[in-house]
Amino acid sequence: MTPGAGAAGQAAQAEPRDAPGDAPGDTAPRAAIPLSVPEIAGNEWRYVKDCLDSGWVSSVGAFVERFEAEFAARLGAAHAVATTNGTAALHVALRTVGLRPEDEVVMPSFTFIAPANAVRYAGAWPVFVDAEPETWQMDPARVVHFLERQCFWTGSGLCNRATGRRIGALLPVHVLGHPVDLTPILAVAERYGLPVVEDAAESLGAGYRGQPVGRLGQIACFSFNGNKLMTTGGGGMLVTDDPALAEQARYLTTTARDDALEGVHATVGYNYRLTNIQAAMGCAQLERLDALLAAKRRIAARYREALAGLPGVQVMPEADWAESAFWLYSIRLDEEVAGLGSREVRARLARAGIETRAFWQPLHLSPAHSGAPCLGGAVAERLHREILSLPCSCGLALDEQDRVVAALREALGA
Ligand SMILES: Cc1ncc(COP(=O)(O)O)c(C=O)c1O
Numbered sequence: 001m002t003p004g005a006g007a008a009g010q011a012a013q014a015e016p017r018d019a020p021g022d023a024p025g026d027t028a029p030r031a032a033i034p035l036s037v038p039e040i041a042g043n044e045w046r047y048v049k050d051c052l053d054s055g056w057v058s059s060v061g062a063f064v065e066r067f068e069a070e071f072a073a074r075l076g077a078a079h080a081v082a083t084t085n086g087t088a089a090l091h092v093a094l095r096t097v098g099l100r101p102e103d104e105v106v107m108p109s110f111t112f113i114a115p116a117n118a119v120r121y122a123g124a125w126p127v128f129v130d131a132e133p134e135t136w137q138m139d140p141a142r143v144v145h146f147l148e149r150q151c152f153w154t155g156s157g158l159c160n161r162a163t164g165r166r167i168g169a170l171l172p173v174h175v176l177g178h179p180v181d182l183t184p185i186l187a188v189a190e191r192y193g194l195p196v197v198e199d200a201a202e203s204l205g206a207g208y209r210g211q212p213v214g215r216l217g218q219i220a221c222f223s224f225n226g227n228k229l230m231t232t233g234g235g236g237m238l239v240t241d242d243p244a245l246a247e248q249a250r251y252l253t254t255t256a257r258d259d260a261l262e263g264v265h266a267t268v269g270y271n272y273r274l275t276n277i278q279a280a281m282g283c284a285q286l287e288r289l290d291a292l293l294a295a296k297r298r299i300a301a302r303y304r305e306a307l308a309g310l311p312g313v314q315v316m317p318e319a320d321w322a323e324s325a326f327w328l329y330s331i332r333l334d335e336e337v338a339g340l341g342s343r344e345v346r347a348r349l350a351r352a353g354i355e356t357r358a359f360w361q362p363l364h365l366s367p368a369h370s371g372a373p374c375l376g377g378a379v380a381e382r383l384h385r386e387i388l389s390l391p392c393s394c395g396l397a398l399d400e401q402d403r404v405v406a407a408l409r410e411a412l413g414a
Pocket residue numbers: 015085086087088111112114115173175199201202222223224225234235236
């Protein structure tokens with residue numbers, strides 16, 4: 001492992017917080033091979049020092065504008081609006097596309113909880129959709145079936161027959177670096193005039209049928225949390241081609257300020273702007289995005305080669321219409337064939353100093369969202385039991401990866 005300066009101490013900020021030593025105040029030693037730590041190896045120190053030297057440390061500053069412009073250019077989008085984190089970006093994106101309190105939002109059950117929380121922040125309700133087993137992403141057939149067969153059309157839009165609530169938006173989440181199969185979802189959204197908000201927090205750099213993820217809906221959201229492909233410590237970005245959506249997002253994230261001099265605010269906005277210090281880090285990380293992506297794909301290719309054919313192990317999928325960013329390299333373990341469940345494998349690898357991670361509780365089972373309906377759910381439940389994420393920091397050394405593979409083989413008795 002060759003993390004950049006200070007990177008090792010940042011693993012605790014990563015979303016996978018259940019590693020030894022991740023709890024506040026827990027002084028247990030960190031795993032010898034951590035799951036995912038950031039790589040701070042470019043101009044981060046220099047750009048952040050610029051902010052400290054100049055005194056431009058808060059949410060106004062040249063790096064914020066530069067980061068937005070460079071991120072938009074990187075994706076080929078007309079506009080980008082930086083936010084304090086990806087959850088804030090989602091909250092604002094949902095509001096800007098016209099989601100209203102008591103609306104429903106169609107989204108996957110198999111995802112990190114943040115997008116469902118953002119739906120609730122907006123006063124709306126999630127309708128969860130099962131994953132499909134090939135790519136582990138939201139099942140587009142279920143989305144289409146629900147909208148066409150279980151909803152009805154009224155003057156005010158498409159409504160859920162079961163609840164009478166309006167469908168306010170579709171929220172596909174590209175999980176673990178792989179895109180959702182969006183074509184059928186975009187088609188049905190267009191048919192009923194439904195906005196599509198892409199949650200691309202985990203899939204920066206991924207491609208869908210030749211287009212970058214985050215360019216397919218009306219608006220897309222990214223995260224720069226410490227565990228993401230590129231990081232600003234904490235941060236997010238909202239990307240769109242629509243100038244009205246971008247303007248509204250900028251307004252809402254800047255406390256909806258109508259008159260800065262007189263301090264007039266016509267509505268309740270949010271203090272969701274990224275700081276100049278974080279944006280400085282973002283500019284530096286963005287310069288190395290291709291290298292970070294290449295590292296993820298290289299790690300994935302080596303795992304695929306080393307693990308393919310191991311009884312009970314399914315390597316991370318990549319559909320032929322997709323280019324995965326392989327954000328968090330994960331395998332699926334069939335306990336009956338492997339003779340061992342993912343939790344036991346995880347415990348054995350932990351004893352060998354290797355940090356791995358079991359996966360999200362499907363949201364339709366989450367106490368935080370209890371009562372929300374789910375279309376299907378059995379696949380998400382199985383993925384929850386079977387998926388295990390392996391160490392995949394961009395700086396993972398070859399011999400470290402070999403140790404992970406050897407420990408996994410040993411745990412499985414292969
Ligand atoms: C799918 C997904 N959406 C949204 C978020 C929220 O991003 P943030 O942590 O920056 O709020 C995350 C992760 O952090 C995520 O994994």
